[in-house]
Amino acid sequence: MRLHFQKIRPGDVEQELTQKDQFDTDKVPLIATLVREALQNVMDAKVPDSDQELRVRIAFHHSTPADRDFWQEIFKDFEGHLKASNVPIGEYKLDRPNFLLIEDFGTTGLNGAISKRDDHEFSDFWRRVGRSHKSSGKGGSWGLGKLVFPVASALRCFFGLTVRSEDSSREPQLMGQTILNTHVLDDVRYVPHGFFCDLGEDGIQVPIGDAATVERFRCATGLTRTNQPGLSIAIPFPRKEITISALIPFIIEHYFFPILTGKLVIDVGDEILSAETLEFLSQKYPAPALKDGHMIAFIKALGIAKAENVPIKVPVGWDGSSSLEAIFDDTLIQELRRRYLRGDLLHFRLPIICNSIADGKYPGSFDVYLQPAPAGATPVPLFIRNAITVPNEAGYFTNPQVFAAVVASDFVVSSFLRDAENPAHTSWNGRAEKLMSRWRSPSTTLSKIRHSAKKLDQLVGNSENIVDTDALIDIINIPKYAAAGTKKVSNPISAPPPKPPQSTPRPYKIIQNIGGFTIKGAGDSAGVELPMRINVRMAYAIGRGDAFKRYDRNDFSLNKMNDLQIKAEGATTQSISDNVFLIEGDVPDFSVTVSGFDPNRDIIVQSKRVRT
Template sequence: MAAAWDYPETAPMRVQGRGLAEDNFAQETKTPLSILIREAIQNPLDARREGNDDPVFVRFGVYGPGEFDSDYLRTLLPEEYFSRLGASGANINEFDFDDCNVLVMEDFGTTGLLGSYTDPNVDGDTENWNAFWLREGEGAKTGGSNGRAGQGKITYYRVGHARAIFGITVRSSDNLKIMMGRSSFRRVYPYGPDNKKYERDAFWCEPEETGIPLPSTDVSQMDSFCKAFNLNRGDEPGLSLVIPFAEKIDIEDALRTVIAEFYYPIARGRLKVEVAMLPIITRENVDELADEFFPDEKVHQYSSSFTKDYRKFIQEVIADEEAGVVPVKVAVNWRNKTNLIDEIFPEESLEAVKQSFEKGERISVRFPVFVRPKAGDQIETWFDVHLQVPEELSEVHEAYLRRDLLIDKERHLKKATHLPRARGVTLIEDKALSAFLADAEEPTHLMWNGSRPRLAEDYKNPGAVVSNVRLALPKLLTWLSGASLKRDTKALAKYFTKPIEAGRKAPTPGKDPGKKVEGEKPIIPSTPKPFKLDTEGVKIKIRPNPGHPLKPEQLPIRCELSMEYKDVDGKGYDPFDFDISDTDTHTVTSTGITELSRNLNEYIFNVTDASFEVDIDGFDENMRLHASLDYEEERDEATVDNE
């Protein structure tokens, strides 16, 4: 039977509504293109074929009108498809087969999509077919794989206006070549004369009576598909994907994104990437291409650390790694120290480390940590930190890399403003720690979250380990520079008023000194807030406001609590003050809420019951604690503050 679209009806016992996984990838700091490229490259890196010592090759093809077979595309997306897409709420007036773009993504040196393709209920470490086509919110990756959340593939549908993808895979396990397609609309939808409800997801497949979507094995169909969209697939294992009606892509922007996000695996010789007709980015030419397409002014526009000098720094780290140079290993008890101390370093290396730092040379240190699975014994693992403080460095450059994946929002040297500007990189290569931190990553893989549900399911006290990895780099710089993790002025901050400049009188209470009053301004009544926020000693309490109680129709409400110790120098939160993800120190007692995340000085939760309560303890009673609560309901509300 020829492959065609199969649109499943909604099941009576299935929850209906709008898909929310896509919202996790609506990052203000990342373009849809950069998010797509991250997902499209990290998956092939995870799927490297066993025994393949060559770089994984990822190819992006960008084709406009006249550069692919639009008539063949019409056979894949018939009129009924667009009628159903429109019924789901999409604007279908924008689709023109003669004026659209197609994005092609192919990988080579990989395994292809392994596992069962005839039974959608099979799960397991290598069940990549089911994980890619038939799962959402979970994947088949395990161990130290770059991606684990199972939500990233939604980005493929997000970048194509038709919300469909088609793919051919050749599997290394059996050399089988098969083809399938899938759509993912934003919501379930009514369709037809009787307005039956249909699922968000449909499949281009060879359906059978059981309702299982089976891939096409028609060789002539696959040959036509490859020819229509200029694929290079052939019979080599890997995966080729086609996204029709793709957003217009700036190929130079795409190349810059590849360098910004994947410079490290390219420079290590583990990856090469082709973007349209531009030269293939390889280990040998990545710096030359970066000089041409990604100069330092562009690096700053992309909020990247990979300037020319930082790339040289990374190249030196890679050279040492390939030469077998092992970093200086500190004692395991470093984890229990607020400050690093001389005694944790090997006696024979101590002075050499300090002297190298004074000369502006790179320092390399290995930090041991323990991860504690709930099932089994604790595992000693490690990560490496490389640090340099050259003269006249204008800004901080840093990166946290878990294997080949840049965790781009983890930047902790920049937050330690009392430390000298430095270059640094934290590298997680050991399998056990990489697996742990993969579970800690948000679906976008841009940051870690010590309270992710998967961590709590599998590990004991995961927040402390996340904190150790985050803070090792600034702790090392603190020790080497002779700074203090906590500035002494904070210890007495609560006992003193802010000093007055010499020769000035103290302002009258309630007056704003130096401000001219040009007439009375109308008094705008404040809107009552539904929350009460109290900071009492070592604890923060959040309660309903009895004078303005929450109504059931307002729930759930998303709340973001931020905390800091107020300092006389006005610096605000310092990562060394506290980390709310450390569950041993900071206990959260709550009812009527759902915790979403806890990270550094932010606690995010949904209020689900009008009679909720939240208590967070473990703060320093000698410090002046400030907390503010932002919340979202039908309209934006003001911040609730207390100190």
């Protein structure tokens, strides 16, 4: 196994891999990205229709003096390329690497041809960046996500050992990769990508299959895989901020749902994160969403309801009806509202049609779970595709008093949502390129899924005129004891209450419209000095946290052409930033209307008078 770089020919276009920078930012640190990207692809690569436990091992391994000759041979040409790429070696010794290991079991491994380029996982992982051919809903796509592995290495390299489920021989295949910069070494210009591999007849990079070399590598790195299908990643020279104690809180934060529902077990150092241990470990390694225990209880109840599989079946046509009351039986609605009022968890299954451009209409379904939260709880809405949480979708359910989960496990719907996901797997985009190329009217379909929990909560949460005879049993079923002493007689003549002070009229009001809002002056009755100046800022509502701090200009922007429209009468406006503007009202009954927002999302508007 040697390091191979391809030479740049005179007519080739040089291209640096700038996407590496997005894996370690002020907002999302490297450790969070490493956890999310590595485990997301593990979840997607689960062996289909298998009851085998999905398990991940994360560990560190220190090389031994006995392995120095082995590593000297593997890395003997690496130092020159590192220096030519201006990658500082510093204190790291190429013959004494330490390793971060990430191994998955119960997965398919990297299937596909190993000695030629094809449209399957092996080529997607090793031979493509930013694009995959994996059919939606299946296996890890390995688009940009795999770039996190070299980014996690101080010397920008990693190795992969895979056993492939389609290979009956179960022979492990080993290869390594480094991503540097375009560089010149000994007057030869090289591409950024280098491979630790053998070369095929046509010069293509092929993995090491020699059993003795693979076994020596496995022992020298501390990998445990022998012939079990799956993928083992070995990252030499891991960056110093990556530690077991730093990894565990992010694993809990991003993967508590599949762990608590028994879909995933993760061995991290000496800790085992499972459905049985997560509650304890979430206290040892604090995770804000799980701090009060209520969220854990909800997810465990959800897991039980999912296993029992007795959902309330929402009638066909729910997604085309303006009111769910029109399609549900009245008796059932009243019963659901009584149960909801008591705090029961309700499990719904909703049918939906996903219209494929290639194959026509596919019937699918997804589940919604709702449960009123007890006092003191801080619910975080969950939007889940195949046990992978998509955190930025939480803003589509804004009831802070209800636990809600939208779960897509059905092949059709999970395929559709997989195509809608952004590269970081944190949100769905109704206009994503892959989604638009595969599905008809995808924005409409996605909107129905996003707002399903909100519509159902509005249906069952409307408890007006519902009488639950047990609702106050813990309060009114208390023995009443006679009070000692004489009975106090109230004064039959009491002074009339004082008149409340006359309120001062508000100088303006905010009126909600479909897809926007209007700020309107109160007229002459307000008696304010003109011009009246008002600072206004806007954001979409989110399930948890400060909506303004988490504002994203990709949601909307005053500075984008044809994004938002402002119509002013009797006033002028001035844009201050993407989501802040200033109104200067010249007449008492001025009016400023802002439109162009997503009509399916709630808008938060804050305003403040600016006095000169």
